[in-house]
Amino acid sequence: MINRTLLLVAYCLLLTAHLSLLTAQTEPKFDFYNRGEYRAGVPRPQSILRYDVGDHHTTYAQMEQVIEKIAAAAPDRVKIFDIGTTNEHRMQHLVAISAPENIARLDEIKRENARLVDPRRTSANDAAAIAQNNPAIAWMAYTIHGNESASFETFMQVIYQLAASNEPATLDILKNTVVLVLTGENPDGHERFATWYNSVAIGSPDGNAIEKREPWAIWGRVNHYRFNLNRDTLTFTQKESRNMQRAYMEWHPQLAVDHHGQPAQYFFPPVALPINPNLPQPQYNKWLDVYGRANAAAFDRNRWDYYVRDVFDAFYPGYWDMYPSLMGATGMTYETDGGGPKGLNWTRDDGTIVTFRSSIAKHYVASMTTLEATAKNKVERIKDFYDFRAKASGPPSKMKRVVIDPSHDRVKAADMIEVLRLSNIEVKVASSSFTSPTAHTYMEKDGAAARRTFPVGSYVIDLDQPQRIFAKAVLEQHTQQDKSFIDDNMARFRRNQLRGRGQPKEDYGFYDITAWSMPLVYGLDAWWTEEAGEIAGSMVDQAYLDNARRGGVSGRASISYIIPYETDTASAMVMRMMQNGMKVAVATRQLNAGGRNWPAGTFVVRISRNPETVHDRIATMAREMGVNVVAVNSGYAEEGDLSVGGEGVYSLKEPKIAIAADDGVSQESYGSIWWTFDKYGIKFTPMTLATIRGGGLKDYNVLVLPHGSAGRYFSGFGAGGVTALKQFAAGGGTIVGMSGSAVFAALKDVGLSSTKLVGSEDDKPEPVASSESKPTTATPSPTPTPRGEPASDLPTDQSPDVAPMLPPIASPSANNNRVPEGLPGAIFRATVDRTTYLNYGVNRNEMPVLLASGFFLRYSREGSNALVFDANPKKPLTVSGFVWEGNTERLLKGTSYIIDESNGGGHIILFAEDPFFRGMTRSTTRQFFNAIAFNGIF
Ligand SMILES: [Zn+2]
Numbered sequence: 001m002i003n004r005t006l007l008l009v010a011y012c013l014l015l016t017a018h019l020s021l022l023t024a025q026t027e028p029k030f031d032f033y034n035r036g037e038y039r040a041g042v043p044r045p046q047s048i049l050r051y052d053v054g055d056h057h058t059t060y061a062q063m064e065q066v067i068e069k070i071a072a073a074a075p076d077r078v079k080i081f082d083i084g085t086t087n088e089h090r091m092q093h094l095v096a097i098s099a100p101e102n103i104a105r106l107d108e109i110k111r112e113n114a115r116l117v118d119p120r121r122t123s124a125n126d127a128a129a130i131a132q133n134n135p136a137i138a139w140m141a142y143t144i145h146g147n148e149s150a151s152f153e154t155f156m157q158v159i160y161q162l163a164a165s166n167e168p169a170t171l172d173i174l175k176n177t178v179v180l181v182l183t184g185e186n187p188d189g190h191e192r193f194a195t196w197y198n199s200v201a202i203g204s205p206d207g208n209a210i211e212k213r214e215p216w217a218i219w220g221r222v223n224h225y226r227f228n229l230n231r232d233t234l235t236f237t238q239k240e241s242r243n244m245q246r247a248y249m250e251w252h253p254q255l256a257v258d259h260h261g262q263p264a265q266y267f268f269p270p271v272a273l274p275i276n277p278n279l280p281q282p283q284y285n286k287w288l289d290v291y292g293r294a295n296a297a298a299f300d301r302n303r304w305d306y307y308v309r310d311v312f313d314a315f316y317p318g319y320w321d322m323y324p325s326l327m328g329a330t331g332m333t334y335e336t337d338g339g340g341p342k343g344l345n346w347t348r349d350d351g352t353i354v355t356f357r358s359s360i361a362k363h364y365v366a367s368m369t370t371l372e373a374t375a376k377n378k379v380e381r382i383k384d385f386y387d388f389r390a391k392a393s394g395p396p397s398k399m400k401r402v403v404i405d406p407s408h409d410r411v412k413a414a415d416m417i418e419v420l421r422l423s424n425i426e427v428k429v430a431s432s433s434f435t436s437p438t439a440h441t442y443m444e445k446d447g448a449a450a451r452r453t454f455p456v457g458s459y460v461i462d463l464d465q466p467q468r469i470f471a472k473a474v475l476e477q478h479t480q481q482d483k484s485f486i487d488d489n490m491a492r493f494r495r496n497q498l499r500g501r502g503q504p505k506e507d508y509g510f511y512d513i514t515a516w517s518m519p520l521v522y523g524l525d526a527w528w529t530e531e532a533g534e535i536a537g538s539m540v541d542q543a544y545l546d547n548a549r550r551g552g553v554s555g556r557a558s559i560s561y562i563i564p565y566e567t568d569t570a571s572a573m574v575m576r577m578m579q580n581g582m583k584v585a586v587a588t589r590q591l592n593a594g595g596r597n598w599p600a601g602t603f604v605v606r607i608s609r610n611p612e613t614v615h616d617r618i619a620t621m622a623r624e625m626g627v628n629v630v631a632v633n634s635g636y637a638e639e640g641d642l643s644v645g646g647e648g649v650y651s652l653k654e655p656k657i658a659i660a661a662d663d664g665v666s667q668e669s670y671g672s673i674w675w676t677f678d679k680y681g682i683k684f685t686p687m688t689l690a691t692i693r694g695g696g697l698k699d700y701n702v703l704v705l706p707h708g709s710a711g712r713y714f715s716g717f718g719a720g721g722v723t724a725l726k727q728f729a730a731g732g733g734t735i736v737g738m739s740g741s742a743v744f745a746a747l748k749d750v751g752l753s754s755t756k757l758v759g760s761e762d763d764k765p766e767p768v769a770s771s772e773s774k775p776t777t778a779t780p781s782p783t784p785t786p787r788g789e790p791a792s793d794l795p796t797d798q799s800p801d802v803a804p805m806l807p808p809i810a811s812p813s814a815n816n817n818r819v820p821e822g823l824p825g826a827i828f829r830a831t832v833d834r835t836t837y838l839n840y841g842v843n844r845n846e847m848p849v850l851l852a853s854g855f856f857l858r859y860s861r862e863g864s865n866a867l868v869f870d871a872n873p874k875k876p877l878t879v880s881g882f883v884w885e886g887n888t889e890r891l892l893k894g895t896s897y898i899i900d901e902s903n904g905g906g907h908i909i910l911f912a913e914d915p916f917f918r919g920m921t922r923s924t925t926r927q928f929f930n931a932i933a934f935n936g937i938f
Contacts, residue, residue, distance in 0.1 A: 026345075026353045027304070030361035032157050035167045035368075042073045042164035045156040053157065054344070054357025057149055057194040060090055060187050066156050067095055067183060074163040076100040077174065084243030087224035090187040092243050097162040097181065099174040102135055109134055109178060110251060116382065117252050117424075118466050119390035127390075131382035135175070138374050139253035139329070140367060141182040141244070144230045144320060146189025147220035148261035149197070150339030150356060154363035155181050155259075161368065169372055176375035180251060185258075185320070186223050186240060193220025197343065205345035205353050214341055216663050225678075226671025227919060230258070231316075233323035234474055234516055236419055237675065237919040245422055248324070254385045255374050256324035256331045259363050264348065266306040266362050267335040268295045271314040272509070274481040278473040279314065279325055280391075283384055287330040294373040298365050305337075315481065316512040317473045318918075326470040327423075328388035330381070332370075336363045389466045397463075401532040402475050403436070404459040405525040406548070408844065411567040411626040412922060414548040416522045417459050417540055425471045427540040428460040438530035442477050442519050443829055443846055445879050449530060459540065462532045477517050477528065478880040485509060486882070493884055497817055513825025513852055515881025516920075520827050520848040523923025549626040553619050557631035560644045561618055562593055563603035565841030568922065569625040571929040572680035574603050576621060578654040578933075579683050583609040586840070586934065589648045592637040594630055601840025604644050609651075625680070653936045658697055659704040660741075661686035664712025669738070672916035673706055676925075689713070693721035702734045702935050705741035707914050713744040722750050730904025734935040736928070742899075742910035743855055752908045754863070755899050758856035758891055759819030820891045825852035826881030830867045830897045837938050838866040838900055838909070841926045848879050849897055850913055850921050856895040857912050863901030866927060869893055898927055906936070 032053055033044070045066045046052055058066075071078040081094040102109060112134045115122045122130075140158065142151040159181055161170060173179065184190055196218045201211040214220065223229055223238055232241040248256075269288040292308055299306050312333055317326055324331030338346050338359030346354050374381060406413030417427050439452035463472055473479070492506040499505060519526030551569075553561065563570055563584075574584050584605050591598040605618065622629045637643035657677075661670050670686070677684055684704075687696050697703060703725070705713065717725070729735055735752065737745045745752035748762050756763040830849045832839050849867065859865050869877050871894035878889060899910045915921070915928040 026355050027358040030358060030364075032161075032361070032364065035161060035165055035170060037166050038164045039074070039166065042160065043069050044164075045160055052357075053153060054355060054360050057198050058153060058156070059194050060184060060191050063152070063156060063183065064091075064093070067093065067159060070159055070163050071095070077103060078159070078163050079103055079106065081247070083247040084239065086188045086240055088188045088191070090184075090191070092185075092187065092240065093183045094247050095159055095181040095183055096178055097159060097174070098135060098178040099171070102174070102178055106178070113137055113252055116386045117389060119386060120466065122386070124386070124390070127386040128383065131379045131386070134382065136177045136255065136374050136378040136381055137251050137253040138177045138179045138371055139182065139248065139251065139256040139324065140179060140259075140371075141185050141257065141320060142259045143190050144185035144258060145221040145228075145260060145262070145340075146186040146191070146223070147193040147214065148259075148336075148340045149190065149193060150261045150336045150359040151259035151363055152184065152190055152194075153339075153356075153360045154367060155183060157360070157364050158367045173368075173371045173375045176378045177371060179371060180253065182244065182247075185244060186220075186229050188224045189220040189222055191220075192218050193340070196220075201343060203344040205347045207347060209343070211343045212341060216665075216667070219667055222667060222671065225675040226667040227675065228668060230320055231318045231512070231918055233320060234318040234518065235521070235918075235920045236422060242422070244320075249422070249424060252327070253324065253329050254381045255370070256321065256329045257367070257370055258320040258331070258333050259336070259367070260333060261336040261338070261340050261359060261363070263311065263335050264337060266299065266304060266337050266366070267310075267312055267333070268292060268306060268308065268366060269312075269332045270308050271312055272310050272511075273485040274313055274315045276315050276317065276322065276326070276473060277480055278469050278476075280388060280469070283388060284314075284325065287381070287384070288332070290377060291330065291332060291370055291373055294369050295366050298369040299362070302365065304362055311511065313509075313511045315479070315514070316516060317470075318512075318516065323470075326473050327467070328385045328469075334363065334366050336360075388469070397472065397476075398530045399472065399476060399528045400463055401436075401529045402461040402463075402519070403439070403454050403527045403529065404461075404519060405454060406457060406459060407455065408523075408525050409567045411549050411569050412522055413459065413524055414545045416518055416524065418542075418545050420461065420471070420474075420518075421540065421542070421545075423467065423470060425461060425467045426465045428462070428535065428537040429540050429544060430454060430456055430458045430460055430535055430537045432456055432536045434535045436527070436529040436531065436533075439527040440477075440529070442517065442526040442528070443848065443879060444875055445478055447875075452527060454527075460535060460537060464532065474516070474518050475528075477520070478515070481514065481882060490885060493821060493887070508824075510824035510882070513850070513881070515825060515827040515850065515879075517827065517880050520880060521850065521921045521923070523847055523921075523925075525844075551622040551625060551627040551629070553622055553629040553631055555631040556615055557607055558633045559607055559635050560593065560632045561605040561607075562598060562630040562632055562644075563605065563627060564598060564630070565601045565603065565926075566628070567626060568925040568929065569680065570603065570627050571841065571926060571933045572682060573621050573625045573627050574652070575655050575929065575933050576681045577605070577618070578652060580617065581611070582614055582617065583651065585649045585651045587642060587649050588837070589642050590640055591642045591644070591646070591649070592640045593644050594632040594634075595638055597640065599843070601837070604649050606644060650937050652933060653701060655682075655702050655932045655935055656700045657682070657684035657702045657704060657932060658687050658692065658700045659684050660689060660692060660706060660708075662688040662690075662716060664689070664716050665706050665708040666740070668918065669707035669914050672914060672919045673704060675919055676916050689716035689721060693717055693724050695724070697724065697728045697733065701732065702736065702932050703728060704932075705735065705737045705744070707739035708741050708744075710740050710744040710747060713741055714747060714750065722752075725752060726903070729906035729908060732905040732936050734907045734909065734931065736909045736911070736931050738911040738914050739853055739855055742857060742912065745908060745910055746857065752903065753860065753899060753901050753910055755860050755896065755901075755910065756858045758858060758895060759854070763858065817887060818891065820854040820856045821884040821887050822854040823851050823884070823888060824882060825850060826883050826888075827879045828869060828877045828892065829873070829875070829879050831870050833864065833866050833868070836864045836866045836900065837934050838864070838898060838927050838930045840930055840934070847923050849923055850917055851892075852913060852917065855912055856892055857897075857899060857910060859894065859896050860899040860901055863899060865896040865899055867897040867924070869895050869897065898924070900931075907931075907938075
């Protein structure tokens, strides 16, 4: 007896010791198969993959085998839809899983659900009947950030559970919902990450292990073109985004969950402030609370840590939780704590380890719990979806209508209207001019109402429509943030101003940009009005837009073709023509040709200088790119002193473009240029910094340095590289820099430009005591948050994008608030210098520009300032978004947005911000193209 007791005690001690060792190190191994019983014929993912959950990363093709085999074995519950391919030709799939009686009538379910979308055609009684009889639609999306890999493994387990289990809770989900599993929102990025990780990983928990250092060319977070797909639901630039959007609009879900994996602990909503005020309350918060409490109960049962109401907000409409939320679904982001860049094992700050498997388990439990909560509440969730779309909810607004005048760029305007229509926003086009007594220009924040007449062809978006909440959120000029949020961040700012150089600064709560108004980011002429009276016009359809974007030639020219600079695509076409062996020139003064006057900046294609094929090629390109080309059959000028054969018509040089693509270069910035050039058929060569340093530029005349870390550009190029850049410019080359690379160019030790970064020691009015001019990191962060997700416990060089570095900045307290605080992203009014070639084609005096940093550039005293922030503005410079009171506007006045300096025979052209920020901003496209198209001639 005693012996047996002793034995038992000893065993218990042993067990406790063993368990405590386990819990001190890792979480217990989660059982993915305890929610049966399971149908025998349905294969488990592991039987197909030949490894256990979380032991290895599954490639996209392996995953496709898993879902196909499960679907083949459970056709009564599972149906796979292909929704479109990626840039690298992978097919994206939507796996519909539901009860057999629902799968048998999927089309009918979709049709009934669609009736809820337009309350003008469906009564509240009908909606109530649909809520009873139709299942809810649940959109479960995974791995939009391809390296947040736990989510990828998770959905195979979710699909298996739903396809195979006869557990009552699972059957309840199947009966009351149609689950749509999106099997990889970013297949190309995931594949880069998974293949690389599998090939180097030994499962080391050490944060310094090579498997925790994704190389520059891998970075699976972003897609093929290095776009962050979770910022792309405003302008839908990327293929994957459009595939998903098409599928989304087809199903109109009531629930949408986007599964990520970045922070140190699990996150699920409720969200942090700010919350987009267009989201109707109390409905929005009510559902976050329902789902939050359900997830909390499940996590508490598993003794898993998590957090709510911190870091992840609900403000910027470009995320895949906000897009659904603004259409009436409950959209949520779930973030698990392991996997991805953290690998198979990750050591937390207290020495415990989070495994890949346990981070998959958390996502799996959250997915299943969320589906259970949806099934349980499906009638109310569907009714609220209908109410969201039927009732005038949200704060009262004076804004009733938006009017876009497309005359500045009819192609770009049609592009924007097409994006709105993809989200089912109804747009009219005016068939006669009309007047509004209450028009507010987008170029002024809180500007007064004025009477304005709009021309025929204006686009009109009335907000009284089923998509009004989404339409208002993406179109309104400015979106207000919660007052308590702003007050809190301003208080942190004031405290930071009192801290000396050696003191760490408080972080700010901004998660992303605070301004995105679509007419402003596209740079279109727009107004909003306080009334929406009847106008003569018709609904815009795709045929109308295709026609608006159509270009062509007016005939076959015997002397020359005139390419008017009326669209961004005109200069893109010219660059493409030159890269295809054609000769193009530009009128540097007013030109008279074909019986008309053309402004400076008009392109001229002289027949005598070109091969016979020019006629066909120009016709094809003009049609494709929406450029209206005019054929001219006489060289005689009817008036003025410049004809097509005149001295003031300068021959352009074929742009031979190199782009820096390497460590230190922002991949998103590089990718946005890559994508833009590909779209227009403009050729370029990406190059490493070492290649550029080592003579790689000898066959090129343009070098683009995308946004990046000034310090890493400096260390990557070294003294030899800086010399190579100067020689390139002295030999006639053009260097284009932006944001961080503009800061690099302005560093004292680099000296490519005479401009100074506002607030840097170089910028001091008096000579600086310190002789140290090496770039350093001991400076305030120029941006409150990186342009990605918040910093986690990852090493800094694993942070989502390049860590910015600045020239030394003296302590703010000693400088009396003279260092610009980094902007999360706001839009400002810039003034155009119409006399420089960089503004050819820009027929306006002011334009909206985005700034998402604290990089303000002093006026160049040696070159030209093509776009500036007025030193004595009569109206505030801020047009939209959050700015630091007492800091931003004061320091921004009298700075330059685009600088052009001659350096030897060439040019250094600096932009204060990415011209194609996220592929979304397009207001300075012409200046960027001009910097390249006119290389070497001015
Ligand atoms: Zn993510």
